[in-house]
Every structure is written in C-alpha cells, then in structure tokens.
Amino acid sequence: MVRAEDVPSREPLDAERAAALAQLALTGIDREFPNKPGEVLAAADQLRTPREMHPAFYGCFDWHSSVHGHWVLVRLLRLFPEMKNAGEIRARLDAHLTAANVLAETAYFEEKRNRDFERMYGWAWALRLAAELRSWNDPDSVRWAANLAPLENKLVALTKDYLPRLTYPIRTGVHPDTAFALGQIHDYARIAKDAELASIIEKRALDYYANDGAYPAAYEPSGEDFFSSGLNEADLVRRVMPPADFGQWLDRFVPDLAKGLPPAWSKPAEVSDLSDPRIVHLVGLNLSRSWTLQGIASALPVEDPRRHVLETAMNAHLAAGLRYVFSGHYEGEHWLATFAVYQLTAAGVP
Numbered sequence: 001m002v003r004a005e006d007v008p009s010r011e012p013l014d015a016e017r018a019a020a021l022a023q024l025a026l027t028g029i030d031r032e033f034p035n036k037p038g039e040v041l042a043a044a045d046q047l048r049t050p051r052e053m054h055p056a057f058y059g060c061f062d063w064h065s066s067v068h069g070h071w072v073l074v075r076l077l078r079l080f081p082e083m084k085n086a087g088e089i090r091a092r093l094d095a096h097l098t099a100a101n102v103l104a105e106t107a108y109f110e111e112k113r114n115r116d117f118e119r120m121y122g123w124a125w126a127l128r129l130a131a132e133l134r135s136w137n138d139p140d141s142v143r144w145a146a147n148l149a150p151l152e153n154k155l156v157a158l159t160k161d162y163l164p165r166l167t168y169p170i171r172t173g174v175h176p177d178t179a180f181a182l183g184q185i186h187d188y189a190r191i192a193k194d195a196e197l198a199s200i201i202e203k204r205a206l207d208y209y210a211n212d213g214a215y216p217a218a219y220e221p222s223g224e225d226f227f228s229s230g231l232n233e234a235d236l237v238r239r240v241m242p243p244a245d246f247g248q249w250l251d252r253f254v255p256d257l258a259k260g261l262p263p264a265w266s267k268p269a270e271v272s273d274l275s276d277p278r279i280v281h282l283v284g285l286n287l288s289r290s291w292t293l294q295g296i297a298s299a300l301p302v303e304d305p306r307r308h309v310l311e312t313a314m315n316a317h318l319a320a321g322l323r324y325v326f327s328g329h330y331e332g333e334h335w336l337a338t339f340a341v342y343q344l345t346a347a348g349v350p
Contacts (some may be wrong), residue, residue, distance in 0.1 A: 004038040004194055006033075012063075018083050021076060022073055022077075022089060022337075024072075024082065024334075025060075025072045026089065028059050028061070028065070029073075032058055033058050034061060039114075039131045040114070042113055045198070055105070056070075056096050057070070058104050063117075065283050065334055065338075067122060067129060068128070070097070070126040070129055072341050074091070074133060074136070075132050077089050081138075084094070090140055092125060098145040102147050102151050103150055106126065109151075110154075119176075119180060120162070120176070120181035120182075124154070124180065124271055125184070127152065127155060127159075130149075133148060134191055134192060159200075160196070163204050164200070166204070166293045173225025173229055179209070179232035180236075182236050185197070185201060186205075202240045205239075210251055212252075217254075217261075217264045218263075218264050220264050221282065221285055225281060226288060227284075228289050230253075230265075231292035232288075232292060234254070234296050235296055235348070236289075238298075239295075247299075258306050259309075260309055261309055261310070265289070265313065268320035270287050274331070275329045276331065277331040283333070284336060287317070287318065288342075289313075290315075291339075291346075293310045293314035294346065295349055296347045321343075325340045
C-alpha cells in the first residue's frame with residue numbers, strides 16, 4: 001500500500017524524500033531474483049546465474065534496471081550527500097563498481113553473440129551513469145568513474161559502430177526506442193567532450209526526424225508503454241537543433257500547440273494494475289512524458305505560449321506518476337524511482 005509520507009512531493013526534492021527514493025534502489029541492486037535475463041545462449045554450458053554473468057549489475061530484475069538503479073544512487077548522493085542512507089549508498093556502490101566487476105561486464109560485450117545485448121536502452125543508461133560520475137568531483141565518484149571506464153569505452157565504440165548501420169529509427173513506447181537512447185547518449189557525449197560521438201548522434205537524429213510533421217499522437221499510448229515515442233523524438237530534436245529551428249520544427253510536428261496538446265498527450269495514462277509488470281509501465285509513461293514535456297518547454301522562449309501548454313501537461317503527468325512510485329509491488333518498485341528522480345532533478349535539461 002502506498003504510504004502518504006513516501007510519495008515524493010512535486011516540490012523540489014529534499015534529503016528525506018531523496019533517501020526514500022534511494023532506498024528503493026538499495027532494495028533492488030542486491031536482489032538477484034526474480035530476474036529476467038536477456039542472454040543469447042549458444043550452448044548449455046553457457047548457463048550462468050545473473051550474478052555470475054553480471055557481477056556489477058545483476059539485481060533489480062534485469063540488467064538495465066540495475067544500471068539505472070546505480071545511476072539513481074549516484075545522482076541522489078551527489079545532490080544530497082547528507083541524506084541519512086548516504087553511508088550505505090557509498091558502501092554498496094563500492095561493492096558493485098569494482099574494477100574486477102566492471103571488467104567482467106565489459107568482457108561480456110566482447111563476445112559476438114552479446115554485442116547487441118541491451119542495445120540501445122541499457123547502453124544509454126550505462127552512459128548516463130558514466131556521465132553522472134564524470135560530473136561529480138568526489139573521491140569516491142572519481143574512483144568509480146575510473147573503474148567504469150572500460151565498459152563506458154566499449155559501449156561508446158559499439159554505439160559508433162551501430163548508428164551508421166541503423167537505416168531507420170525504432171519508434172516504440174518501450175526499450176528499443178531510438179530517440180530516447182540518442183537523447184541520453186548525446187547528453188553523455190557533451191559531458192564527456194566526445195565531439196565525434198556527438199556529431200554522429202546529431203547527424204542521425206536529423207536524418208531520422210528532421211522532416212517529420214503532424215505526429216499521430218492519437219495512436220499513443222499502447223497498453224504497456226513507458227515512453228511516448230513522439231515526445232522522446234521532440235525531446236531529442238531540441239537537443240540537436242538551434243532553438244529557432246527547433247521552434248519551427250515543433251510547429252510542424254505538433255500543429256497548433258499553442259492552443260493545446262493532442263488529447264492523447266494532455267491526459268495522464270490510467271494504470272489499472274500495479275502488480276502487473278507490463279501494465280505498471282504506464283506509471284513510467286506518465287513520468288517520462290513529464291520529463292520530455294519539461295525538456296521541450298525548456299528549449300522555447302519564456303514568453304512562448306506553447307510553454308504554458310507543455311508545463312501544464314508536465315505537472316499533471318508528474319502528479320499522476322508520483323502517486324505510484326511507492327506501490328508495494330516489486331514489479332514497479334525495482335525501476336520507478338529512476339523515472340521519478342530523472343524528472344524531479346531535471347536530469348536531461350541543461
């Protein structure tokens with residue numbers, strides 16, 4: 001049951017609420033089971049437990065959730081170093097982000113059958129984690145960043161190899177959505193000062209999306225979405241276009257936005273069953289819609305009437321999403337803190 005004291009306020013986070021959100025990630029990162037592996041097995045002798053295959057990121061039900069659970073802990077520790085569970089967070093990150101553990105994670109991607117593992121959703125979150133560590137001049141963070149570097153470098157190389165071969169973007173409301181991954185990895189490239197990676201992403205983003213118009217928002221959401229592919233796209237394009245050009249692109253993409261969002265985007269999604277691992281995705285949809293609306297609005301002039309429309313919908317979706325972050329069901333609690341923290345701390349907004 002959701003406790004009123006656990007529901008994060010729509011006001012800026014404080015240390016107490018940050019500690020409650022961090023506790024969700026702490027509960028998950030060492031919980032090996034239940035687990036949903038994403039491996040391709042070539043022979044019976046390749047069967048391993050999650051911890052044997054992924055010594056750093058074996059908890060939280062699946063690899064990507066474990067990775068972004070670690071990101072949540074780093075981000076909240078960076079922003080609230082005084083929170084009550086800070087010591088436990090540091091100890092747990094120390095235990096997971098060791099040089100040996102990360103080398104084993106990196107070696108996993110060296111095998112041909114594993115090179116598309118978690119492409120590109122998990123890659124994007126791993127590079128978001130790397131970017132967070134790079135942005136914090138704390139002795140522990142510096143050490144964890146150094147330990148993470150082999151995996152970071154491997155995923156950057158895989159991204160640079162993959163994007164020129166991705167002829168068409170993947171448009172979906174779940175993990176493979178191309179626009180989400182490109183937005184996250186572009187943020188990483190900016191922080192890491194990887195001009196080559198940033199340039200590849202900018203070119204591919206424009207190749208994929210620059211000529212889009214009149215997005216069919218009425219077809220969203222599907223029944224297990226945690227993303228709006230259309231809003232992810234707009235949140236990416238605002239990163240790679242000059243503001244004036246983006247404003248014109250947005251006029252084509254969402255005609256008459258100043259008069260209101262398409263109905264499918266203005267109303268938060270209804271969530272009928274918090275214990276169903278797919279239906280609970282819709283809680284994440286409300287939170288991710290909120291952060292994309294926030295990002296899109298941030299790229300418009302303060303006086304632009306479209307900002308008010310976007311921010312009104314942003315607040316409605318945020319309130320709807322925050323209601324269920326603490327649900328008492330592991331199906332949602334193993335990952336929803338990530339989406340809440342991303343929005344509440346404006347992680348994707350410069």
